[in-house]
Amino acid sequence: MLKQLRTVAAVALLTVTTYAVAVEANGTHPETYVVKKGDTLWDIAARFLKKPWLWPEIWQANPQVQNPHLIYPGDVLSLAYLDRVTPQGQVEPGPRQDAPINAVPLSAVEPFLKNLNIVDGFKELPYVVSLEDSRLRASAGQQAYVRGLPDTQPGQRYMVVRPTVRYGQPKPSDDLDARGDATRFSGNLWKSYVASSDRSELLGYELAQVNLGSVTHVAAGEAGVATLLLEDSGREVRAGDRLVPVQAQPYDLQFIPHAPNTTLADGDIRVLAVTDTFTSGGPRDVIAISAGARDGIDNGTVFSIWRSGRHVNDQVAGMASSRADDALKHGAGRVAMPDEYAAHAMVFRTFDKVSYALVMEGTKPARVGYKLKHPDAQ
Template identity: 50%
Template sequence: MAVKNKRIRQWMWAPMLAAGLVAVAGLAIAQEYRDGHPDTYVVQKGDTLWDIAGRFLKRPWLWPEIWQANPQVKNPHLIYPGDVLSLAYINRGPMTGAPIPGVPLAQVEPFLKDMRIFDRIDNLPYVVGLEEDRMRSIRGQAVYIRGLGASAQAGQRFAILRPVQTYTMGRRRACCALVGRDKLDYAGRRNDPPYDRTWTEIMLAEGGRMEKLGIEMRKVNAGVITRGEVGGIEAATLLLDDPSYEVRVGDKVVPVESIPYDLTFYPHPPKQQFPYQKAQVLAVADRDDIGGPRDVVALSVGARDGIDNGTVFSIWRVGTNAVDRVQIPERDRDLVGADGKVRLPDEFAGHVMVFRTFDKVSYGLVMDSIRPTRIGHELKHPDATY
């Protein structure tokens, strides 16, 4: 009887600590645990579901599959500090504080609220002037918007956006993906000094064809329309009420999203296997070209490729084509042909989970890593082995 109970306890392991196999009667999943896992764990303030799973399981990103086989937990995103997670059951302790999230929201919320990707921006309304002809305007001051037309009604809220980066895709005919970027000024014009690599674009399209993935825009402020285009005036008046950033002429204007993002993320693998060098890291937020755990990265795939929120990739450093110095000991690398080089294996770097998706680009959070994440790293199935 003791042996039977032990098997049941293994099968009923807490859902957010799932190992990645769908539990069915008679299936033991203990082999998926890390060595030395405890029988129970008390949820702490600051925990995330991914972090908890990562302490005890070899494949923490698959916890939702076991959760679905454990009906005693109605919602894995409503786990509270003080809850006791056990091999056999979840003991609901006093619900103190907020429920723990699937990802650390503090890291992703600025990108959920403030970053967007557009196919084009030349058709958007824009700031054409500022109150008292100022150079910049802040909260409590008026700005004047051209292009809203009759749609501008008093009381409507609009966000002020500024272009940051254009992402494009292209590919060298002879070999491999190119990495570059078109940084934009406030009006959306190219402003790309060669030494500035804060964000980047990646070019992947076949046959040398260039494709624009989208234009990255950052929210800088917001406000309410106080007067439309009336009495021969050709610009609507918007009163700024957001303390974030100063507004200047040329900034773009879009309606405020009522529900801009979803805070519930269920990790899952991509729906398809991508051709090599199709899915890559485009950029690392607020870094030159390198990032690590809890950094936001832009990815070269989006909704048109079947990517949605919660999609998990493994990140890989692409193996180099090294000169075989045993066979060719002296010749300069640039003079060695393909037959004199050896393709070295890709190297695993970590995992990234998508938290906001646009048509051709998505944003993800690096959840764990064993080496730095860099621009141009390859994205594969989360359980890829090479």
């Protein structure tokens, strides 16, 4: 599930297109820059642009770079366009001894493109009812017994998936047990989370792939228990895991960073979860956010992440108190503080009501409950 997966994907997996935008230089800059090992497109842009999410402008000004996926350590990029001077030189090739800086193996992003999915429901899916030798867990080479596959045939392959998280609002997420029900009291972590709207809505269930298997036998009779031979030694299967047919999934690896296509109300989109951590994450961490295709969000959408301004007690003009007062809501004697910028994030996979985004860079951790704004928000 999202909390158990962490991407080490460099932001350089992105593909660019040429489009005109107004950019501002971030202070002084050289006329050229030599690409170094470990660079990413975002990092290079952050050195020279006030808005690093506009890094495609660099490649627009270097038309000699025919394929951004083939920029190597040692390549020389022209930055003269920042002074609106037409570049005179050509991109100088590097030694080509290292891998391209933005050639990201599929395995680096595979967990989020292949192994995770967000669905509206799962209770109707076939499920593992027991395991070989009445085991509590099973892995490759062992058998799982499945109910709900009456029409399957020997040889048919399935993914074994596990419902792990329920996303919703105003409470962002609940951990799920083996039955797929919310774990009791798991929502207590989010008791200080307050959404801007009063709506209460299920956003979806996260299904994480835990194994693969092939049907070897289907029992006759009303129960219709099918035998599934497990193939993957990665994660163990348990009773209650669900099954979905194995299907080829096309992966979108071409992301063009851009501002949201639609205007969204302030605070309507929130951070629902952070991968591998409890409540917060930083650059190269993946977050789940409470917006998706229905909200006009698509791959490449860039947001800025903000801590909601608190409402504090004015100790001078208001009532004196020794009690810390850092509330999320208005109240008598409280003064509203401004929102605080935390980071930028870019969406790389979108579902109907939920999306996964990669935290690019920031000045402080991005936390569950933080709100998302336009990338240029001040």
